[in-house]
Amino acid sequence: MIKKTVEFIALKQRFIIAAAVIFALLYPLLFSDLFILRMGTLCLMYIMLALGINLIMGYMGQMTFGHAAFWGIGAYTAAILSGRFGTNFIVDIIAAALVAGAFGFLLGLPVLKVKGYYLTIVTLGFGEIVRLVELNASGLTGGALGIRGISGIRLFAQEFTSPRAFYYAILILVVLTTVILMRINNSRYGLALKSIRDDDSAAEVMGVNVVRNKIMTFVISAMIAGVAGAFFAHYISYIDSTSFTTQASQEMCVMVILGGLGSIPGTMLGASVLTLVPEFIRGLAEYRMLIYGVIMVVMMLVRPQGLLGYTDFGLIRTRLLEERGKKKGGGENNGTTGTEG
Amino acid sequence: MFLQQLLNGIALGSTYALVAIGYSLVFGVLRIINFANGSLYMLGAYLVFVLYSAMNGQLVLAILFALLATAAAGFLVDFVGLRKLRRDNAPRMSGLISTMGIATIIENVIQIWIGTETKQFPDFLNFGSFQIGSAIVTSTQICIFFISLFLMAAFSLLVYKTKIGKAMRAVSQNMTTARLMGINVKLVISGTFMVSGFLAAVAGTMVGAYYRAIDTLMSSSVGMKTFAAAVLGGVGSLPGAMVGGLLVGVAESIGGSYISSGYRDAIAFAILILVLLIKPSGIFGKKIVEKM
Amino acid sequence: MEQQVLKVDHITQQFGGLSALKDINMELNRGEIVGVIGPNGAGKTTLFNVITGVYKPTKGMVFIDGKNGTGKKPFEITKMGFARTFQNIRLFPRMTILENVMMGAYCRTSANVFQIIADTPKKKKEHIRIRERALELLKMMGLYEYRYELPTSLPYGEQRRLEIARALATEPMVLLLDEPAAGMNDQETEDLRKIILMLKQEGYTILLIEHDMKFVMNICERIYVLDHGELIAQGKPEEVNSDPKVIEAYLGKDED
Structure with missing residues (x-):
């Protein structure tokens, strides 16, 4: 049953991707309710975060509990830049990427000395220190008050503040992220990451x-x-350090753990389920973190790689098509040298 | 000022040491970090609070029950979250995530059940205070220090002088061999978790009395700090956990007052990262060589 | 001398005061098949680890194709043309068999991260090239039809062959095989012998560690014998075979 479903998805993957993209494009037109639009936007942002963390967790096999720090660093960078210099959205994004990347480099440096388990602890400490700096460096970050009144998306001498504009902005970013991850996956770098994960x-x-x-x-x-x-800073227009906690890092990890390590559709599934379900089922919001905890334990006990973990739909498709080709073509030259064993 | 902060740090540090022992014991036996340990500390304090209110001020009984219940919870952490992973030979990272999940569950159950607001805690160790020079020492601080010292001594004796301790050390050196020698490995592991739960609960209760209040944020930072203490001393080393606990407590107390109180919590994390990078084996730990 | 591809020069390796290797000298010429034998714990795998850069030797030098390879990182040694297999098979368990072999060709690719993200023609071409090379090697090793399976699904002997395919994908000058016949049945050992001889014909230089004396005697042109980290004999198989020191250290202690 599960196998059949997976095979079906694998075979129809192009159709499914096309349908998903069209749905994502039409979503703000189909639903005009602000709450629903907001959910869609947040969901996409979490997908982006989870995709990013999956590169470390799923592909490279390194657990990290400090990822919210980078999210926060990006948010503060954009907020400070646009607030003080009135920069446009593209500049903010590039600056946020560069600053967060520099801190990523900093957090990456300990791999020279430690790995695996101990590195995870380093990421945890890193995340907490960054949060405390955000909370205390009032001159730069506004301290406990945070930064208020962050502008909308400034682009082409205009400022876009409509929920739809934000939705499409994050949609573009998610698509870009997905493409980058797919290309990495299908490259020498992807091979290197997977081999490090398996046996460094x-x-x-x-x-x-x-x-x-x-x-x-x-x-x-x-x-x-x-x-x-x-994106987050511009979207909610007010940030403070309480968003970028270890708990937020943990939530990102759980999205990947639930959806599937090393799987792009799995990550999307995990992030969507965990963002949307607690919001749409009344009364569940209070139990949100409790549910996260239960998921962590249950997944580790039952399926540590996550629902779609290490499920490569492209590969399944290639195999299925080949099997069919064999049946139809009546042993057309597949180059098999099945003489052994 | 300095003396005052030093004394505060020692009192706080000795409670850290108790929790750190839990991390160390479990790491010594299983080579995993029990992330739920910090939440057991919180659970212990909350159980005292709840039982104390429910039992009309029967404080001694309330504490006794709470400590035993937390020890049982320690056993459950292993039983629910780790036993199956050991059987499956799962990677150690799974254990980390699983115990972190349990920590999240415990903390949130308490939040939902009792609420997030600060609760008043019985001030049962307060018999007055006296002065040393310019510093004020409260009886609570003295009690915390001596109770911790007593428990540390008792557990050192347990680990190094008794048969149970011997079994524990045998399991931590080689689980398979220990099993072949007829040691009940399961029992030793369960015992280790119960002991660490018990110690965490004692620490939580004493800190509750120290601040005369408890809240649901108490576990997250303490979990990390005591873990930092265990790493600083050398995970798996009992004296290391004690020294590490005191050092972190003192560093935090003195650093917090001289540098900036906002960065008080960051001190422990900075210590943690530096130790891991410079000497991952800590002060007393043995170096673990990875084999090719 | 220009033929020499490996020179191990007075290598000593100590671990906390214990000497795993004491003053080892050996060399390897292009096109040779050379064996390293010795009882368990003689230091054979340690020697491999020193050559391939996993350990940094306490004393002595390693020359690879005339260049100094001492203290280089394993990935640099691989790039210099040395590929190895492992005593306890170390395939990448969650990568497909094809990916495992492609992984070997990794060190012969060079697209950087920007080219990868931009998906440049260079990157695409290179990726197709290593894929095809990997498929070719799988055909050669008779593993082609399992290319989309995981390596753990293969029987033991075929896993060893896959490890050899992966090593070959690095386009090595020298293959270092660590107990390739360990745990194999007679048929598998015979297949392995054929593969090694075929590789020799293709021009590979092979250094192999082996426990199975018969296998080594059969296939190697020269043999080094290690015991307790010391080189106690070297020479042609028949010379080594009759060396009293070898018989005492190795054969004498063996049950059969």
Whole structure:
């Protein structure tokens, strides 16, 4: 049953992707309710964050609990820049990516000394320190008061503040992120990450500069979170350090853990379910974190790789098509040398 | 000022040491970090609060029940969250996520059940105070220090001088061999978790009495700080946990007053990161060589 | 001398006061098949780890194709043309068999992260190239039809062959095989022997560690014998075979 469904999705994946994209494009036109539009926007932003963290968790196999720090760094960068210099949205995004990327580099540096378990702890400490700096460096971040009155999306000498504009802005960013991740996945860099995940010392022996790849991954993942942060700052127009806590990092991790490590559709599923379900089911919001905790435990016990973890629909499709080709073509040359065993 | 902060730091640090022992014991035996330990600290304090109100001020009984219940909760952390992972030979990271999940559950159950507002805690260790130079020492601080010292001594004796302790150390060195030697490994592991739950609850209760209040934020920072203490001392080392706890408490107290109180919590995290980067084995820990 | 692809020069490796290797000298010439034998704990795998950069030697030098390779990182050694397999098979368990072999070719690709994100023609071409090379190697090793499976689904002997395919994908000059016949049945060992001889014909230089004396005697042109981290004998198989020191250290202690 599950296998059949997975195969069906794999075969129809192009159709499903097209349908999803069209739905995403029409969403703000179909639903004019502000709450629903807001949910869609937040959901997309969490998808972006979860995709970014999945690069570290799913592809590289490194647990991290400090990712909200990059989100926050991006948000503060955009808020400070646009507030003090009136920069436009593109500049904010690039600056947020660069600053967050620089901090990602900083957090990546410890891989020179520690790995795995201990590195996870370092990320946790890093996240808390960044939050405390945001809370206390009042001159820069507004301290406990945060930064208020952040502008809308400034672009082409205009300021867009409508919910729809924000929705389409984050949609574009999510699409870009997805494309980047797919390209990484299907490249030498993707191979290197997966080999590091599976066995990093063997990867090193097979020619992978493990340290460099790990640091690079922290940088890219941090940049994605930073951009999401810049968007977030403009979207909600008021930020303070209470958004960028370890708990927020944990929520991002749980989205990936539920949806599936190393799986783009899985991440989207996990992020969507966990953002939307507590909001749409009345009375569930209070139990939100409790549910996250239960998911963490249950997933670890039952399916540690997540629902769609390491499920490669592209691969399943290739295999299925090949099997069919064999049946139809009557053993057309597939180059099989099945003489062994 | 300095002396005052030093004394405050020692009192606070000795409670950190108790929680840090829990991290160390579990890490020593299972090589995993029990992230739920910080929330057991909070659970212990809240159970005292709830039972104290429910039992019409029977404080001693309330504390006794609360400590036992938290020890049982410690057992449950392992039983629910980790036992199956051990059987499946799951990666250690799964254990970390699982215990972190349990921590989240415990904290949120308390929040939903009792509420997030600060609760008044019985001030039962307060018999007055006296002065040393310019510093004021309260009886609560003295009690905290000596109770912690007593428990640390008792557990050192337990671990290093008794048969149970011997079994514990055998399991931490090699679980398979220990099993073959006829040691009940399951029992040792359960015992370790119960002990760490018990110690965390004692610490939580004493800190509640110290501040005369508890709130639902008490566990998150303490979990990280005591973990930092355990790492600083050397995870898996009992004396390391004690020294680490005191050092973190003192550093936080003195640093918090001289640098900036806003960065008080950051001090422990900075210590944690620096130790991991410079000497991951901590002060007393043994170096773990990874084999190719 | 120009033929020499590996020179191990007075290598000593200590771990906390214990010497795992003591003053080892050895060399390897292009096109040779050379064996390293010795009882368990003799330091064979340690020697491999020193050559491939996993350990940094306490004393001595390693020269790779005339260049200094001492203290280089494993990935640099691989790039210099040394590829290895592992005693306890170390494939990437959650990557497909095809990806495992493509992983070997990783060190022969060079697209940087910007080219990858921009999906430039260079990157695409390079990726197709290593994919095709990997498929070719899988055909050669008779593993092509399993290319989309996970390596854990293969029987033991085929996992070892896959490891060799992965090593070959790095386009090595020298193959270092760490106990390739360990745990194989007679048929699998025979297949392995054929593969090694075929590789020799293709011009690869092979250094292999082996426990199975018969296998080594059969296939190697020269043999080094290690015992307790010391080189106690070297030479042609028949010379080594009759060396009393070898018999005492190795054969004498063995049950059969």
